[in-house]
Amino acid sequence: MIVYLVGMPGSGKSTVGPELAGRLGIAFVELDGEIERATGTSVRDIFAEQGEPRFRELEAAALTEIAAHDPSVVSCGGGVVLEPANRVTLRATGEVVFLSVPLEVLKERVSPSADRPLIHAESDLERLFREREPLYREFAAHVVEASGPPHEVAEARTSVLEEAATRLPELGGAEKAFVVADPMVAGAYLDTLAGGLDPLGLRVLHLGVPAGEEAKSLQTVAALHHQLATQEAHRDDVVIALGGGSVGDLAGFVAATYMRGVRFIQVPTTLTAQVDAAIGGKTGVNLPEGKNLVGAFHQPVAVLADVATLGSLPDREFRSGLAEVAKYGLALDPSLLEVLDGRLDGVLARDPLVMEDVVARCVRTKAAVVGSDERDVGARLVLNYGHTLGHALERLDEFSGRSHGEAVAMGMTFAARVAEAVGTARPGLAARHARTLNPLGLEPDGRLPAGDRILDAMRMDKKYRGGIRFVLLEDVGRPIVADEVPEDVVVTVLKEMGAAG
Incomplete structure (x- = not known):
């Protein structure tokens, strides 16, 4: 696992990073430090003597080298996300966390100086904030408010369920989201998930099923098919499995077979489902003669795994x-x-x-x-x-x-x-x-x-x-x-x- 910390100068990457690495038991690496080690020259001098384009080349090379050595927490320079190739590397090799700090707090933390090659006046900080903050927010997998002490920032978590709309691919044409969940899981997480989906304008409908393996039967499949038809589910709508592996297997098979296949999203809430059952597109139900004997391969369009749900298991x-x-x-x-x-x-x-x-x-x-x-x-x-x-x-x-x-x-x-x-x-x-x-x-x-x-x-x-x-x-x-x-x-x-x- 590589965790890339991105954000403005003064966002706390170099102080939050060691705290986070210590909790994870992995190494902490500063990207600028690796560039200085490789070149024997300070970042300030590289900017002054060779210019920003040369620095960006060195930055890309150092990032590629770090990405090959897993695991670590990496403090990235503020401009690392400007290069498209860097964004590909970051997304392909780790989790990108944006440490978000309001501009007024940054002004208190960052003073214009010769040690900051791109910030010679307060107006430079303001300009960089306007240019980069939207890109950080759009690009990062996680956005963490980082105004507090480093140890509190390192412990902060973003909720995958609350941010569901930002984690999903385009669901063009979908009007309804049919969430398959047992009563206990629905009571714990359905409202949170519905709130996370709200920006998409979907009408969220709960389809209740029994808990555990009892749900994985052809009788339950038929009941869900009838409910989808009664609720006028269309080909562009989406079926969501909220719960453990049994619900994922069942809902996936229903999605694979209703109207010859509708889109399907896995939202696993158990460890078994997050690490195994929700990944790979296998769906199915049981017969008295054996487990998963009736099923289909039907890949989900997304898997949203929120490890916070593991705390209640x-x-x-x-x-x-x-x-x-x-x-x-x-x-x-x-x-x-x-x-x-x-x-x-x-x-x-x-x-x-x-x-x-x-x-x-x-x-x-x-x-x-x-x-x-x-x-x-x-x-x-x-x-x-x-x-x-x-x-x-x-x-x-x-x-x-x-x-x-x-x-x-x-x-x-x-x-x-x-x-x-x-x-x-x-x-x-x-x-x-x-x-x-x-x-x-x-x-x-x-x-x-x-x-x-x-x-x-x-x-x-x-x-x-x-x-x-x-x-x-x-x-x-x-x-x-x-x-x-x-x-x-x-x-x-x-x-x-x-x-x-």
Whole structure:
């Protein structure tokens, strides 16, 4: 994660930056300082001897270099956003935060001097403010009022839900937004989201559904289709999923199938949904025979993830989401394990800054995999690490026993043991899983159904191709899809983990 701080001279980038970096446990970098280090010349002298155009070239080169080294908090010069190429780099490689300070406060903080090459008089500050402030505000992902002390500014958060209208792409033609949410989530966030959408002039209508997996049925899909038709939903209108992964799966499938497809927005409020379920375009509902057996690929036009919503999750549900975070770290991005190990207290405390970093890392990882295999026929299969056994357990529990994350955690532990048993991985992989999962409250509990029942449930897995296929790890961060795992090995490992029979 790279956080780029932009704003006027005197906005506090060099004082807020170290505070923010300290909270995130990552490095603080000053862009102007990197330019001076690389050239051996002060910014003032570069302006005086070589001119502003040359400085902008050096600034762009330094930004490109910093962008290649993740993670950090970067204090950017006030003019960095003037160059289109810089704006591309900033948006593509991190989160841009605009530290907004009123002009009158800036005048108190900034005195014209030779050390400020572009501010020789108060009128220069006023001119730069008029030119740049609108650009900062339009360009930044987050706008933070920065008149207060640095530690307070570093803790300030912007609400994604309150700013929903500014985060969405053009929704031309849309008149209504149909928000699918269960009663509890709607009570907590619907009004805030509706207020955030208000600048778009949309009429916001709530479509209520049951909470959790109970909502993911063909009966609920039909009921929502009828409600959309009764409310005269048109092709240009938008369906919004507000809630966890179950609501996202359901609302996405409804959007994919109503009028052969209407636009769809994900607003995930659980950790599982923010890091996994809301990303990638998979939608679907369950049948008695298995999970997500009826569905479609239907990409959302936007995903609005507000980590502030994680603070209200029950502890068990939050820890369930951490299983998906651990999955990314174990299977795809080992740097995530460093976050879970090194900032465990911040993760378990749901520190918004730490969790924003965690969610962003997971989203980038999943988006990269999905981008190479949108339809789940090859590379994307590795995202199912731990899910072959996990989904089987959920089905056998009739979706009312273990949480999804608890089942997946059990599935990852099982897969690590299988990988060791068949020689795909060296001994120690299962122990590494335990070191990651146990501190998150996701250690296996030893409760498993009979082995033959688990095998039958596994045969309904979507990866089944003439046999049960498993995602295994050769090592942390090295996943493979195994087509031929002997069933006697599967049964043996299941029994070792507590399966009956």
